[in-house]
Amino acid sequence: MDVDSALRQIEAAGSLEALQSLKVQYLGKNGLLTQQMKTLGSLTPEERRERGRQLNEAKGRLEAALEAREAVLREKALQEQLEKEALDVSLPGYAFPTGGLHLTSQILQELLDIFRRMGHSVVEGPEVESEFFNFDGVNMPEWHPARDMQDTFWLEKPENFTIRGPFAENVNDLGGALLRTHTSPMQVRYMIQHNPPFKIVVPGRVFRYEQTDASHEAMFFQLEGLVVGPDITMADLKGAITELARGLFGPEAKVRFQPTFFPFVEPGAQFAMWWAEREKWLELGGSGMVHPNVFKAVDDYRQKMGLPRAYEGMRGWAFGFGIERLALLRYGIPDIRYFYQQNRLSFLRQFRN
Ligand code: FA5
Numbered sequence: 001m002d003v004d005s006a007l008r009q010i011e012a013a014g015s016l017e018a019l020q021s022l023k024v025q026y027l028g029k030n031g032l033l034t035q036q037m038k039t040l041g042s043l044t045p046e047e048r049r050e051r052g053r054q055l056n057e058a059k060g061r062l063e064a065a066l067e068a069r070e071a072v073l074r075e076k077a078l079q080e081q082l083e084k085e086a087l088d089v090s091l092p093g094y095a096f097p098t099g100g101l102h103l104t105s106q107i108l109q110e111l112l113d114i115f116r117r118m119g120h121s122v123v124e125g126p127e128v129e130s131e132f133f134n135f136d137g138v139n140m141p142e143w144h145p146a147r148d149m150q151d152t153f154w155l156e157k158p159e160n161f162t163i164r165g166p167f168a169e170n171v172n173d174l175g176g177a178l179l180r181t182h183t184s185p186m187q188v189r190y191m192i193q194h195n196p197p198f199k200i201v202v203p204g205r206v207f208r209y210e211q212t213d214a215s216h217e218a219m220f221f222q223l224e225g226l227v228v229g230p231d232i233t234m235a236d237l238k239g240a241i242t243e244l245a246r247g248l249f250g251p252e253a254k255v256r257f258q259p260t261f262f263p264f265v266e267p268g269a270q271f272a273m274w275w276a277e278r279e280k281w282l283e284l285g286g287s288g289m290v291h292p293n294v295f296k297a298v299d300d301y302r303q304k305m306g307l308p309r310a311y312e313g314m315r316g317w318a319f320g321f322g323i324e325r326l327a328l329l330r331y332g333i334p335d336i337r338y339f340y341q342q343n344r345l346s347f348l349r350q351f352r353n
Helices: 003-012 016-027 032-042 045-084 103-117 145-149 185-193 234-249 292-304 323-331 345-351
Strands: 128-130 177-179 198-207 219-229 254-260 265-275 280-290 315-322
Touching (some): 003 016, 003 045, 016 032, 016 045, 103 234, 103 323, 103 345, 219 323, 234 254, 234 280, 234 315, 280 292, 315 323
Antiparallel strands (some): 128 177, 198 219, 219 315, 265 280
């Protein structure tokens, strides 16, 4: 074995793998040097001492050379890795597009916060509704001309159509299936399932089969309010709407009620809010005292289900208004169709929260 040639090979090893195989080649279990060590036994004691010393010295030099080369190669590998992974922190970052809440969701959250502060619970109902809850239950029987005020998307009713909610499947005569035209059916659903007194608000999507224009959509959101108890009066309704106006437009806000007709309230009133900044009235929606026929429809239904009648002698107020209409007026948006139809990001981004 030529020690000098081995040392040169070690010195020239270009990688840790190459170095490892040299180590095996010379010092491994069957390496060249190891084999020579094994021949020592056949020598005379004298020769053995001399030869053993030589081999040990060679082994020491090889080991030292391997170690030194390994240190150099490791350092080189580290440098290469550092260079490869180098990060230029002065480069500009990537802009990640972020999502945001739709304007409608933002306003709904604001409204729900105002009503939660007044002690209302927030409840939701189904968008596919039965004729009974959408119309008959809120005092709009089939022959009632007021049904024409809300053009309806009727749905083909499948064979085994059952309407969502407890008890509902036990009642056969719920009429046709439709997309709810307002959130008022939740008044009936909630009262069937809960005893008074209570305060609720119902946010939700509603649908009307109508020609769209700058202020009419076929799909929009309403917020419904309902408060029932033994001595609720119109003054409570005024108080709640005033709180709502102040929550939206500040402590100076005023409200205005004008008599109007909705089948499910008596008396009925449309309400508007005074927007001081712009000095104008915003017509928002309808309201009134719950019509006795609505309480009666609820109690009749409860009785059919074997539940006690709970609404005789009760009084309540209700309101309902359009969320997009509020936004149109508040932000001076010229066309309600910007909200959903064209999904205009340039429009929606103006309201990014
Ligand atoms: C109702 O839907 C009644 N359920 C409201 C109500 C509830 C009255 C409880 C009394 C007591 P109306 O059809 O007027 O009423 O609609 C209420 C509001 O929804 C309107 O004032 C308006 O803000 C909004 N709205 C109605 N139609 C559209 C439409 N096509 N596009 C956008 N918003 C609409």
